[in-house]
Amino acid sequence: MTRWTVMGEKAKRELLAARAFLAAVAEPPAPALAGFVAERGPCRAVGLIQREKAPPDVAAEVEARRWHVSGEQLLAAAESAGVRLVVPEDPEWPRGAFDGLSGARSIDLPGMAEPIALWVRGKAVLSEAAEQAVAVVGARAASGYGEHVAAEFGHELATAGFTVVSGAAYGIDGAAHRGALAAGGLTVAFLACGVDVDYPAGHGRLLRVIADQGVVVSEYPLGTPPRKHRFLVRNRLIASVGQATVVVEASARSGAANTANTADALGRPVLAVPGPVTSKNSVGCHGMVRSGQAVLVTRTQEVLEALSPLGALPAVEIPAQHRRTDGLHPDARRLHDALTGTDCASADELARDSGLPLGKVRALLPELELAGFVTRSEGGWSATE
Amino acid sequence: MTRWTVMGEKAKRELLAARAFLAAVAEPPAPALAGFVAERGPCRAVGLIQREKAPPDVAAEVEARRWHVSGEQLLAAAESAGVRLVVPEDPEWPRGAFDGLSGARSIDLPGMAEPIALWVRGKAVLSEAAEQAVAVVGARAASGYGEHVAAEFGHELATAGFTVVSGAAYGIDGAAHRGALAAGGLTVAFLACGVDVDYPAGHGRLLRVIADQGVVVSEYPLGTPPRKHRFLVRNRLIASVGQATVVVEASARSGAANTANTADALGRPVLAVPGPVTSKNSVGCHGMVRSGQAVLVTRTQEVLEALSPLGALPAVEIPAQHRRTDGLHPDARRLHDALTGTDCASADELARDSGLPLGKVRALLPELELAGFVTRSEGGWSATE
CATH class of the missing domain: 1.10.10.10 (Winged helix-like DNA-binding domain superfamily/Winged helix DNA-binding domain)
Structure with a gap:
C-alpha cells in the first residue's frame, strides 16, 4: 500500500471515495467485505463489486445497496458538513485499535469485522485520542449515583491523560464525556448513526462540545438513522478502542454488558463499578464481577492499575485509620x-x-x-x- | 471422656466447676491452657494449676488470676442469673464448630485457641442453633442502606432455615439479628463481655429478645466488661460457628474485616455485599472482593449457593428483561x-x-x-x- 504522505491528491481522493463506498455499501459489520477489502485493496474491491465479480459471500453483503451508493457523493456531502473520512491508510487512523475485530475468524467474536472507514467530526486527531483511551459505559436510565461516579471517573481519567471513549447516550455515557470535558481532556463519542445526527436529541449540544474538544466518530454515512442493532455494532468500536472498559451502571440486560462482552473477547480488562444491591442499575455490574468477567473497581486509581504494563493488580491498599x-x-x-x-x-x-x-x-x-x-x-x- | 448422659450429677458439677475455673483463669484466647486442658482433661488440669505444677507456658497464662477465680462461685452466680455453662462434654456443645481454632498450631491463626467453655443465656439449644449457621457482620456506624440489607439477609437466611450469628453490636449486627427474629428464626449473639452485661447499652432489650428466641453466648464470666481486644477475640467464635461469613458494610478498618480474616483462615467462604463506591462504609467490602478474599454477593440466594455442598458457585443467572x-x-x-x-x-x-x-x-x-x-x-x- 502506498504511503499516505507520498500519495498524490488524486490517488488520495480515489482511495477515500472507494472506502466511502465500501463503508456504505454493506451494513456493518460486513465480515466478508472487510476480508475482501483487506485482501484486494479498496479500489480493486470496488471495481470487482461494481463489475459483479465479487465472491458470493461478499456479493450477498453488498447486493441491496450496490447500485445506490456513491463514494464521491458521500465525500462531498461530508466535506460541506465539516466531516472527514479517516481511512486505515491515513496516519489519523488509530493503528492497531481494531485488529482484534478483523476476525470473522475469532470464535469469540463471530460475525465481527474491523471498520472499513470512519466518519470523523471534531478537532482532535483520532489516532492521538485513541493512543491512551479507556471506555466508560453504562446504563442510559442511570441513577444520580451512577452519573456522579461516571463523571468522576471521566474527569479523573482525563486528568491522568487518558481519553474517555463512550457512546454519547443519556446517563452514564453522557456523564463520562462531560467529566472528561470538564477536565479539559480528550473524549471520543462513537455513534450508532451519522455524525451529523443529533442522537439522542437532547445531546445535540453535548455532541458539538465533544467535537470542539475531541471527536465524534461513526462507521455510518451522514444522515444514517440509529437502529437497535447499530448500537450493538457500534459498541464493538468502543470496546476495541478502549484499552479497558469500565462499566459504571448496568441493569441485567444492557448495551453496556454487550460492550463488556466484546472487550472481554478482545482480551481487554473489563472493570465494573459496584453499587447498592438494592439498585437494579447495578445488577449487571455485580453479575460481571460474580462471574469473573469483570474486576471490581471503586476509583480511577484502580482502573489505572488494571492498565499497568505489569498486567497484575498490585495488592489492594486500604487506607487505614490509625489509632x-x-x-x-x-x-x-x-x-x-x-x-x-x-x-x-x-x-x-x-x-x-x-x-x-x-x-x-x-x-x-x-x-x-x-x-x-x-x-x-x-x-x-x-x-x- | 465419660459420656455426659451417663455421668452422675456430682461428676457433672465438678466438670462444670473445673471448666468454669479454666475459662476464667486465663484471658482468652489462651492457647497453652487450651492445649493443656485438651491433653490432661479439665479436672486434672485444674489440680495441676492449683498445685503450681502446670508447664511454664500455661503457668504464665494463669498466673495473674490463679488465686482469684472460683469455678463454683461463677457457676452459682450464673445459675441465679438463669445462665448455663455449656462445655465440650455436653451434647449442647456445637461439636466441630471450633475445631479449626485449636491451633496455636495453625500458621494462619497464630495465638488462637478453641473456647474452654461457653456461658449461654437463652432458650434455644446452642448445638442445634449452630448446625446450619451463617455469620452476618459489619460496621457499627452502618448506613441506612447497610442496615436495610443486613435485615433482609437476616430475614431471608432465617426463613431458609439458617441461624444468623452475629455480635449484637449497633449497626449491621443488630439489623441482622432483628431480621432473623422478625422471621421467627434462630439467632446467636456472641458477646465480648459477660452475657449479663447490656453492651452496647442501647441493645439491652434486643439481647433479651435474642435470648427469648435464640441464645446469647460468651466465653467471659458474668460481669466481665467489654474490652477492645475482647471484640477481636470474640470475633473468632462468630467466624468459626458461621459456615460462611457475610460482611454487609465495613469501613477500611473494621472488626468485620477481622472476622472475615478469621473465616478465611478457617477455610470458610467470606462473602461481601457491595455498596456505593462513594460510601466509606463499603470500602472494606470492596477491598475484600478486589483482593480475592471475599466473593461478591447481592442476595441471600447467592449466600446459599456459596454454601452448596458442591462447593462451586453455579453460573450466575441474571434475570433478563425479554423483548x-x-x-x-x-x-x-x-x-x-x-x-x-x-x-x-x-x-x-x-x-x-x-x-x-x-x-x-x-x-x-x-x-x-x-x-x-x-x-x-x-x-x-x-x-x-
Missing part, C-alpha cells in the same frame, strides 16, 4: 484496654483484669507511662485521654 | 429495525436500509407478517406496534 495504640505490642494494648474505664488501678488489679502475669504488668506500666499512655497517681494507674 | 423481538433471527431483527420509524416501505427500500439482500428481505417479510411483527398495506410494509 494511637496501633504501634503497641498486643500485651501492652491489652493492658491499656484494662486501664480504660478504671480511674485508679493497682498493678495487681490490672494483672487480674487483663489476665497478664503480674511481672509483665509491672514491666509494661512504666513503658506505657514513658510513652504517655498512662499516668501514675497516688491511688494507682490511669489511662491518659 | 418481543428476542426470538427473531438476527437478519429478521435487522429488517424489523429498518421498519421502525418508517410508515410504509417497499421491500426494495428495506433492503437498502437494512443492507440485507433483496431476496432475503422478500423471504423474511411474510414470515414477520405471520408472526405479527409487520403489516402490509397498499403503500408498503409497516411495523406493528
Whole structure:
C-alpha cells in the first residue's frame, strides 16, 4: 500500500471515495467485505463489486445497496458538513485499535469485522485520542449515583491523560464525556448513526462540545438513522478502542454488558463499578464481577492499575485509620484496654483484669507511662485521654 | 471422656466447676491452657494449676488470676442469673464448630485457641442453633442502606432455615439479628463481655429478645466488661460457628474485616455485599472482593449457593428483561429495525436500509407478517406496534 504522505491528491481522493463506498455499501459489520477489502485493496474491491465479480459471500453483503451508493457523493456531502473520512491508510487512523475485530475468524467474536472507514467530526486527531483511551459505559436510565461516579471517573481519567471513549447516550455515557470535558481532556463519542445526527436529541449540544474538544466518530454515512442493532455494532468500536472498559451502571440486560462482552473477547480488562444491591442499575455490574468477567473497581486509581504494563493488580491498599495504640505490642494494648474505664488501678488489679502475669504488668506500666499512655497517681494507674 | 448422659450429677458439677475455673483463669484466647486442658482433661488440669505444677507456658497464662477465680462461685452466680455453662462434654456443645481454632498450631491463626467453655443465656439449644449457621457482620456506624440489607439477609437466611450469628453490636449486627427474629428464626449473639452485661447499652432489650428466641453466648464470666481486644477475640467464635461469613458494610478498618480474616483462615467462604463506591462504609467490602478474599454477593440466594455442598458457585443467572423481538433471527431483527420509524416501505427500500439482500428481505417479510411483527398495506410494509 502506498504511503499516505507520498500519495498524490488524486490517488488520495480515489482511495477515500472507494472506502466511502465500501463503508456504505454493506451494513456493518460486513465480515466478508472487510476480508475482501483487506485482501484486494479498496479500489480493486470496488471495481470487482461494481463489475459483479465479487465472491458470493461478499456479493450477498453488498447486493441491496450496490447500485445506490456513491463514494464521491458521500465525500462531498461530508466535506460541506465539516466531516472527514479517516481511512486505515491515513496516519489519523488509530493503528492497531481494531485488529482484534478483523476476525470473522475469532470464535469469540463471530460475525465481527474491523471498520472499513470512519466518519470523523471534531478537532482532535483520532489516532492521538485513541493512543491512551479507556471506555466508560453504562446504563442510559442511570441513577444520580451512577452519573456522579461516571463523571468522576471521566474527569479523573482525563486528568491522568487518558481519553474517555463512550457512546454519547443519556446517563452514564453522557456523564463520562462531560467529566472528561470538564477536565479539559480528550473524549471520543462513537455513534450508532451519522455524525451529523443529533442522537439522542437532547445531546445535540453535548455532541458539538465533544467535537470542539475531541471527536465524534461513526462507521455510518451522514444522515444514517440509529437502529437497535447499530448500537450493538457500534459498541464493538468502543470496546476495541478502549484499552479497558469500565462499566459504571448496568441493569441485567444492557448495551453496556454487550460492550463488556466484546472487550472481554478482545482480551481487554473489563472493570465494573459496584453499587447498592438494592439498585437494579447495578445488577449487571455485580453479575460481571460474580462471574469473573469483570474486576471490581471503586476509583480511577484502580482502573489505572488494571492498565499497568505489569498486567497484575498490585495488592489492594486500604487506607487505614490509625489509632494511637496501633504501634503497641498486643500485651501492652491489652493492658491499656484494662486501664480504660478504671480511674485508679493497682498493678495487681490490672494483672487480674487483663489476665497478664503480674511481672509483665509491672514491666509494661512504666513503658506505657514513658510513652504517655498512662499516668501514675497516688491511688494507682490511669489511662491518659 | 465419660459420656455426659451417663455421668452422675456430682461428676457433672465438678466438670462444670473445673471448666468454669479454666475459662476464667486465663484471658482468652489462651492457647497453652487450651492445649493443656485438651491433653490432661479439665479436672486434672485444674489440680495441676492449683498445685503450681502446670508447664511454664500455661503457668504464665494463669498466673495473674490463679488465686482469684472460683469455678463454683461463677457457676452459682450464673445459675441465679438463669445462665448455663455449656462445655465440650455436653451434647449442647456445637461439636466441630471450633475445631479449626485449636491451633496455636495453625500458621494462619497464630495465638488462637478453641473456647474452654461457653456461658449461654437463652432458650434455644446452642448445638442445634449452630448446625446450619451463617455469620452476618459489619460496621457499627452502618448506613441506612447497610442496615436495610443486613435485615433482609437476616430475614431471608432465617426463613431458609439458617441461624444468623452475629455480635449484637449497633449497626449491621443488630439489623441482622432483628431480621432473623422478625422471621421467627434462630439467632446467636456472641458477646465480648459477660452475657449479663447490656453492651452496647442501647441493645439491652434486643439481647433479651435474642435470648427469648435464640441464645446469647460468651466465653467471659458474668460481669466481665467489654474490652477492645475482647471484640477481636470474640470475633473468632462468630467466624468459626458461621459456615460462611457475610460482611454487609465495613469501613477500611473494621472488626468485620477481622472476622472475615478469621473465616478465611478457617477455610470458610467470606462473602461481601457491595455498596456505593462513594460510601466509606463499603470500602472494606470492596477491598475484600478486589483482593480475592471475599466473593461478591447481592442476595441471600447467592449466600446459599456459596454454601452448596458442591462447593462451586453455579453460573450466575441474571434475570433478563425479554423483548418481543428476542426470538427473531438476527437478519429478521435487522429488517424489523429498518421498519421502525418508517410508515410504509417497499421491500426494495428495506433492503437498502437494512443492507440485507433483496431476496432475503422478500423471504423474511411474510414470515414477520405471520408472526405479527409487520403489516402490509397498499403503500408498503409497516411495523406493528
